[in-house]
Amino acid sequence: MNASNNDIDPFEGFFHDKFNDFESEVDDVLWANIEPQLPLPSFSRLILWHLAAAVALLLLSFGLLPRFIASPTTELSHVTTGQSLQNEGTQGSKTLNTESNQGFDKSVSNTQSIEINAHNANPEVAKEQKEEGLEKNKKANSIAEYSTTSTNSNIYEPIASSNIGKRNTTKSVDIVSSKSSKRARKDANKKVIPSSLSTEEYDRIVRATQNTGDYLSTSEEALEPNLEILASKEPVDLSVKFNKARIKTLQRKPNRYFQPSKPVSLYFSAMPLVNYYTITPNGSDSKYVHSIQVDDDNSRIGVYLQAGLKFTLSDKLQLKTGISYTKSSQSISFKVRTDSLVVRSVDNQTADVAFEEQNKTYALSSHYLGTRVDLEYTFLKGDALSHHALVGIEGNTSLNGTAAGKINSFLNIGYGISRQIGDNAYLFIEPTMSIALNHQSDASTLLLVRPNKIGFNIGLNFKIK
Amino acid sequence: MINEQDLVRACQRNDRKAQTAFYNMYKGKLMGVCRRYARSKEEAEDIYQEAFVKIFNNIKSLEKPEAVGAWVRKTVIHTAINYYHANLKFQQNTDYETVVLSNDDYPNILATLSSEDLLALIHQLPDGYRMVFNLYVVDGYNHNEIGQMLGISENTSKSQLSRAKELLRKQLKKLGIVSYERIQ
Numbered sequence: 001m002n003a004s005n006n007d008i009d010p011f012e013g014f015f016h017d018k019f020n021d022f023e024s025e026v027d028d029v030l031w032a033n034i035e036p037q038l039p040l041p042s043f044s045r046l047i048l049w050h051l052a053a054a055v056a057l058l059l060l061s062f063g064l065l066p067r068f069i070a071s072p073t074t075e076l077s078h079v080t081t082g083q084s085l086q087n088e089g090t091q092g093s094k095t096l097n098t099e100s101n102q103g104f105d106k107s108v109s110n111t112q113s114i115e116i117n118a119h120n121a122n123p124e125v126a127k128e129q130k131e132e133g134l135e136k137n138k139k140a141n142s143i144a145e146y147s148t149t150s151t152n153s154n155i156y157e158p159i160a161s162s163n164i165g166k167r168n169t170t171k172s173v174d175i176v177s178s179k180s181s182k183r184a185r186k187d188a189n190k191k192v193i194p195s196s197l198s199t200e201e202y203d204r205i206v207r208a209t210q211n212t213g214d215y216l217s218t219s220e221e222a223l224e225p226n227l228e229i230l231a232s233k234e235p236v237d238l239s240v241k242f243n244k245a246r247i248k249t250l251q252r253k254p255n256r257y258f259q260p261s262k263p264v265s266l267y268f269s270a271m272p273l274v275n276y277y278t279i280t281p282n283g284s285d286s287k288y289v290h291s292i293q294v295d296d297d298n299s300r301i302g303v304y305l306q307a308g309l310k311f312t313l314s315d316k317l318q319l320k321t322g323i324s325y326t327k328s329s330q331s332i333s334f335k336v337r338t339d340s341l342v343v344r345s346v347d348n349q350t351a352d353v354a355f356e357e358q359n360k361t362y363a364l365s366s367h368y369l370g371t372r373v374d375l376e377y378t379f380l381k382g383d384a385l386s387h388h389a390l391v392g393i394e395g396n397t398s399l400n401g402t403a404a405g406k407i408n409s410f411l412n413i414g415y416g417i418s419r420q421i422g423d424n425a426y427l428f429i430e431p432t433m434s435i436a437l438n439h440q441s442d443a444s445t446l447l448l449v450r451p452n453k454i455g456f457n458i459g460l461n462f463k464i465k
Numbered sequence: 466m467i468n469e470q471d472l473v474r475a476c477q478r479n480d481r482k483a484q485t486a487f488y489n490m491y492k493g494k495l496m497g498v499c500r501r502y503a504r505s506k507e508e509a510e511d512i513y514q515e516a517f518v519k520i521f522n523n524i525k526s527l528e529k530p531e532a533v534g535a536w537v538r539k540t541v542i543h544t545a546i547n548y549y550h551a552n553l554k555f556q557q558n559t560d561y562e563t564v565v566l567s568n569d570d571y572p573n574i575l576a577t578l579s580s581e582d583l584l585a586l587i588h589q590l591p592d593g594y595r596m597v598f599n600l601y602v603v604d605g606y607n608h609n610e611i612g613q614m615l616g617i618s619e620n621t622s623k624s625q626l627s628r629a630k631e632l633l634r635k636q637l638k639k640l641g642i643v644s645y646e647r648i649q
Contacts, residue, residue, distance in 0.1 A: 011630060012602045015583065019603045022580050023493035024500045030514055031488060037518045039479050337550075338616025358616055405525065 049395065056373045059319050060311055262312040267320065269459025271304040271432065275328050278436070278450040291335040292447065302328035304455055306372065318376040324394060326368040328451060333361045336446070362447060370396025374412060390414040390430065398440075409437040414457065424463040432457045473530035476521065484521055491534075495541050501599050502545035504588055516544040542604060546614055549596055578640075586636055593617075594629035601626050 279292050294300070308322015340356040374392025381387075394410040416430030436450035472490070475483030496513055503509035520540050527536055587595055596615060600606040601622070606614070608622040615622070 011634065015598075015602050015633075016605075018580055018583055019497070019501055019599075021494070022497035022501070022584075024496040024509075026492040026496045026513070027510070030510060031485075031492075034488070034514050034517045034521075035484075038481070038484055038521045336616060340617045340621055356616065 052373070052393065052395075056319070056321060059313065059375070263463050264312070264465040265310040265426075265461040265463050266307075267310050267322070267459055267461045268307045269305070269428075269430070269457050271306075271430075271455035271457040273302045273304050273326075273328070273434075273453045273455030275300050275302055275330060275451050275453055277330065277332065278452060279332060280439075280448045281446060293333050294331070300329070302326060302453070304453070304457070306457075306459075308372075310376070310461060316378045318378070318388075320372075320374040320376055320390075320392070322372060324368075324370045324372050324396065326370070326396060326453075327366075328368070328453070329363075329365040330449065330451060331361065331363040332447065332449065333359065334447065336360055360446075362449075367399040368396040368408070369399055370394050370408075372410075372412065376416075385417055385419050388416050388418065390416060390432070394434070406440070408440055410453075411435045411437055416457070418461065426461040426463075428457075428459055428461060430457040430459070431455075469533060470530040473524065473527065473533050476524050477527070479521075488517065491537055495537060498538060498541045498604075499545060500584060501587060501603060502542070502549070502596065504592065504595075508548070512541070512545050512548050515548070516541040519544060538604070542600070543614075546596065549592060550616075586633060589636075590629050590632060594625050594632065597622050597625040598629040598633075 277294050279294070281292075304324065304326050306322055306324040308320060311319045311321075313319055335357045338356045338358060342354050342356045344352045344354070346352050372392055372394035374390050376388050376390045378386050378388040390412070391414075392412045394412055395407055396410070397405055397407050412432060412434050414430045414432035416428050418426045418428035421427045432453075432455050434453040434455070436452050439448040439450050469490070472483050472487050476487050495516065496509065499509040499513040499516070500506070503512055520537055523540070527533060587598065590598060593615075597611055600611045600614065601608070608619045608626075611617075611622040612619045617625075
């Protein structure tokens with residue numbers, strides 16, 4: 001700009017002073033025209049990204065939903081199994097031929113055994129032991145609130161199972177205790193010590209069966225089959241019987257933490273890429289910008305790195321999400337027509353007049369950091385190789401240059417082949433095309449550039465779950 | 466009251482209220498610039514709209530909010546130059562002799578000439594002359610800068626300025642103005 005206005009002539013000074021701060025009235029309609037063209041507020045862009053993230057989360061949820069649906073079903077079946085077995089146990093205790101009850105309180109079984117022993121041994125000692133056992137039973141039941149109460153109720157009165165979870169322990173304990181003592185007496189009356197066994201031997205066997213394991217020794221029903229076996233005269237291998245019961249116990253306790261789950265993989269990949277540009281003049285500049293050419297040297301080559309997680313949604317569908325880094329360069333030359341006239345003499349009589357043109361170059365080397373979400377569909381799965389197609393979106397922002405901070409979006413399309421190279425490792429190659437959804441040039445520049453990419457993505461998947 | 470720099474920062478976040486306030490702050494001045502560079506009011510409005518959209522789209526790149534005044538003015542001038550380039554082939558030189566001012570009071574015309582009247586004179590200049598005259602005389606660019614901006618040589622810029630001034634002087638002389646003094 002001019003260094004000073006003091007050394008300009010009065011004519012120029014006159015106009016300068018008149019127009020330097022000249023203002024003109026503005027029609028309000030103009031703002032109404034401008035306002036719709038203004039960029040969206042930042043939070044609106046955030047909302048858009050949040051929406052994209054929500055969609056991704058939704059897809060992820062659909063992928064994991066079957067797992068969460070499966071879990072309660074399994075638990076229900078587990079509970080049902082337990083209840084049915086309890087019921088079986090209850091019935092079995094009546095018929096003296098069933099499996100033991102897992103949830104039965106230890107004190108109850110001890111009390112029962114004491115009662116049995118008491119009945120079959122010295123009546124006076126037995127009476128004391130019985131009272132002591134009943135006292136223990138009361139204490140145990142009052143401490144054990146829901147589970148003990150409900151379990152006891154379930155054992156003796158299956159119909160009362162609807163009371164599970166209610167804090168009516170005082171009443172129910174009394175009822176259960178009195179019922180259990182009656183029941184104990186009734187059951188004990190049915191017990192017959194085999195003639196081949198003495199009372200002491202019988203007691204020893206009962207104690208041995210109590211010490212066999214948590215499962216068998218802690219329930220009333222655990223004792224009864226053994227007593228039945230003992231009562232029968234047929235030779236029965238007790239260990240076989242107990243082993244069977246133990247196996248069943250193991251089967252009845254599926255551990256929910258080791259249920260098969262959908263695999264999750266970690267992936268890394270690198271992709272040498274070639275930029276190809278869609279270039280258009282910026283707005284009204286099209287009338288004097290022409291001869292746009294991309295310089296076909298090494299500047300087209302870039303690199304694309306990505307890392308992230310791959311979630312299995314179904315047998316054929318996987319969701320990939322991760323971060324990406326892009327390094328790309330671009331160099332574009334074009335001509336700008338000026339309003340200067342250039343007169344060239346063709347011969348002695350004619351002259352060629354044309355507008356002067358200037359050659360310009362637009363060169364940029366940028367680094368981008370972004371995030372991407374892709375859906376991968378495996379359409380062919382062979383013994384060695386599997387083939388998949390991939391489609392997704394990517395958003396990134398330039399880390400340098402005048403467009404730093406501006407969000408660019410891309411549509412990614414790819415086809416890939418993967419092969420297992422280790423227990424949990426897969427190698428994949430994936431020719432990918434990345435289509436720019438918005439231009440990257442600054443609006444003040446003369447050109448609008450969409451830097452599309454074609455690359456050959458090579459990477460590794462590691463199953464981490 | 467929010468100061469100009471805070472307003473710029475809010476505009477950089479694309480805050481709509483700040484954008485409206487920013488627009489109201491600069492609308493008169495920037496329309497004045499557009500009026501000087503354009504041939505007509507309609508053209509000025511086109512340039513004005515395009516310039517404001519560019520300003521709001523690029524305000525993020527403004528690193529020094531304290532220099533926003535110069536920056537918006539520069540943006541409008543560049544938009545006007547782009548508009549001039551884009552419409553170059555549709556432009557025609559106006560016959561300068563047809564200019565008629567409404568003010569007939571020759572002896573006191575300098576005092577009574579409004580900016581709008583002077584603007585009417587400037588509008589009648591050929592497009593290239595008008596651009597150079599505005600850039601050099603009013604906006605303070607030198608011939609080298611003007612040459613780069615308009616895509617012409619420095620000498621062309623000088624000769625066009627000279628001719629523009631000569632045409633304006635002739636017209637002012639017709640109105641009885643032969644000497645010029647700077648307003649103190």
